[in-house]
Amino acid sequence: MRIHLPPAASISWSYFLDVDGTLIDIADTPDAACIDASLLDLIARLYRASGGAVALVSGRALSDLENRLGALRLPLAGQHGLERRDAAGRLWIHAAPPAAKHAIKQALAPALARHPGLLLEDKGLTLALHYRQAPHLAAYARRSMVRLANDANAGLEVQFGKRVAEVKPSGIDKGTAISEYLAESPFRGRRPVFIGDDLNDEHGFAEVNRLDGISIKVGHGSSCARYRLPDVTAARQWLDNALQEVT
Known part of the structure; x- marks a missing residue:
């Protein structure tokens, strides 16, 4: 498979990041996954450097994400966009019957x-x-x-x-979550980036493509994402490279 590498990352963009399979390797069970200290540091540095234009957009529950992030607080979308905490701390929920x-x-x-x-x-x-x-x-x-x-x-x-x-x-997904964030500060007006690895990330890729953003699939498999990174290590390194602008 030919890999189309994304352009150099910029802190002027908005970043929307899946977690499992994208920033950390997938574990045998959801509870066994671990967000390590180096990743927490990377997310915190990117969040500060971009003026807060970073959100995690995950299939995990929002409470699960918050527990794993510890003291780090940033915008989060959980359960594929069904629950979303915006940059102002407001919570939006789409509940199942x-x-x-x-x-x-x-x-x-x-x-x-x-x-x-x-x-x-x-x-x-x-x-x-x-x-x-x-x-x-x-x-x-x-x-x-x-x-x-x-x-x-x-x-x-x-x-x-x-x-x-x-x-x-139905009708709510990672693409709708990204769209909602982009209508709000500090994401509004920035070029969107979405990085994911799975079928449930395709909605996010499609929305970012529609907006002429940067869609990046991590790993193998068919996708509408315009760019590829081979693995979790490469995804984290690409994000870290954006911070070279401010070092």
């Missing part, structure tokens, strides 16, 4: 008992069925989640990712 979510959890209980390799993660607004530890169940997991989302008849859709199928409210 609780009855539909409860019904899906109940329907999945027998499958989870039968297949211990499956892991159901309740993020609060979404339900993510992970099959990383049971990859042979990929088709079964995907098919089950699509059926349950359709049966709920509650405006839900399934977002696929790396060995995960996630039921979420």
